[in-house]
Amino acid sequence: MFGLHRLEQIKENNLFSPYNPMIKDLLPEFSLGLSPMDEITTPEYRQICKSYGADVIFTEFVSSDALIRDVEKSYKKIAFSQEERPLAVQIFGNDEKALVDAALRVEELKPDWIDINWGCPMKRIAGKGAGSGILQDIPRMIKLTKAVVDNVKIPVSVKTRLGYDESDKPIVETAERLQDIGIQLISIHGRTKTQMYRGQADWTLIGKTKENPRLSIPVFGNGDIDSVEKFIEYKERYSLDGILVGRHAIGNPYFFLQCKQALKNEPVFNPSLQEKTEICLRHLHLSAQINGEERACTVMRKFYPRYFLGVRNFKPYKLKLLVSKTIEEVEQILSQMQADCN
Template identity: 50%
Template sequence: MVKIGSIELRHEPLLLAPMEDVSDLVFRSMCKEFGADLLYTEFVSSDALVREIEKTQKKLTLSDTERPVGIQLYGKEVEALVEAARIAEAVNPDLIDLNFGCPVKKIAMKGAGSGMLRDLPLMLKITSEVVKAVKLPVTVKTRLGWDEDSKVIVELAEQLQDVGVAALTIHGRTRAQMYTGEADWELIGAVKNNPRMHIPIIGNGDVNSPEKARAYFDRYGVDAIMVGRGSIGRPWIFREIRHFLDTGAYLPPIEIDEHVDLIARHLRNTVEWIGERKGILHTRRHIAVTFKGLPNFREIKIKLLQSNSLEEIEQLLAQVKQKYAGFTYSATPHNSDEQ
């Protein structure tokens, strides 16, 4: 069993990563349905939350069916993050997570997200003050360092533990790498196997198949694994990984009927949640990758990604089901290193 504060998770838990425009209420609920043990919201701007921006406040909407769930915050000012943490705590999540890992230029170059890796005293000050400001467990997600010459994670992990974080998630790349190259799980393992560390260490990066999850648990001893881009368009990856972890056997690839029905449900629920235009835009990222492996799919895919009509997309999805009736994937989609 893995404990984060008072949250108890099963042995070898699987977590859904906080991803902007991905980890919304609808997608989180689907990942929970397929066995994700702990979910995180999209990252929430502390400044926007303090300013009561409606779009940001909507990200705090949680459902009891998705618990345990954490709200992830980002920013660069101590006072704003402390106030945002208190606001987030008021909607009753199970934990607060601080984002010190987002590599996106518009965030990192302003000193937030992974930009904090260039100002470790400020990162530690923010973390300490947020821990003191709320009663919920506070966790952190970060990277190995800013670049190849500043991989500070082993020492930084100890410092974050010392100021009170309840768990630490490490993405196995530097900010300079963005999402290129392979994640360095050796350094994640070095943090986990540091005898001074006693909080749960969660590994993240390139988890897009059951065999990778099994290998990362076995080789590096992490307490939990966080799945990010490998879940996009494929919330059932949690079911596939859990079955493999528990039995050592693969589940059969998803059937085309179930596949289409899930994407259609995801689309409808997202449209109901945030409206047709925004719902379609949110779902496009999933549609762009979800049918990988279908032969001669390019023409339908282009139509799916260009459509701005819920009715038209549903008709196209019905065509997919009809055209590929009886189709069996030769291998589980997305088992490449592209995630």
């Protein structure tokens, strides 16, 4: 029951609207989610990953400045279908007013929640104090996040990294401070800002964040999950509320299904070349419906090498796919590849 006392407490703390469910209530006991990836987790690819069992979906990040300037391309990136729920729209920025105004606009689109990116290490983002650039100034990260939490009615989450560099990894304390100002979920990539994507993700501090008895919000771990075995090992070892998969899900949307089958000790889906081709073509057609044929053929170029990773003698087909301009052309190349490589 939602007692009066609880309602008053919510109003006082302004933690979340009582009319919106909490993130916790939207998640299964354990979530296997699709990590946000710029120009990868497009509306069409998110739908495909969802169809293979991704429990939680994040859009790729969009700039708060672009949203408040009504940049159409940014709104296209975060357009979503009902089937993708629970879904979070991810925003980034470094200016308080722009972040709040963008969050208010995103709220009107009715995603399940808003995720703030405090993790991107790319120079064009972090160099301006957005993404993981903010990890040099945690009080500002808390202030900007609080401004968003206080101004929207839907829940807010944060995706971030362990800290700025090797000598500064305050994630356990940062997660607590973020919880105290009202975020409802934290996703942690086990690297620092200066590490970019180098070295190996360190999950021990992600585990410690989860173990903190003062932390009650869900904690998702992220970084370098690249096999079903590693997924199961890390799920068991760190007892997190969820794991996000990024790069290994590119061209491998059935990874979500494989992980779930393995958890249930069921035989794991091992697609034939024909099945991989069918999945890839489904992706291409969906992309064409959304983006038009020409753009779809361009967008798909970064996916082909991943869909057909490990296929012997793929190289000549890859070279043709990378310059293909029509669906018919792609279909012909793939059909020839199947005939030759099977």
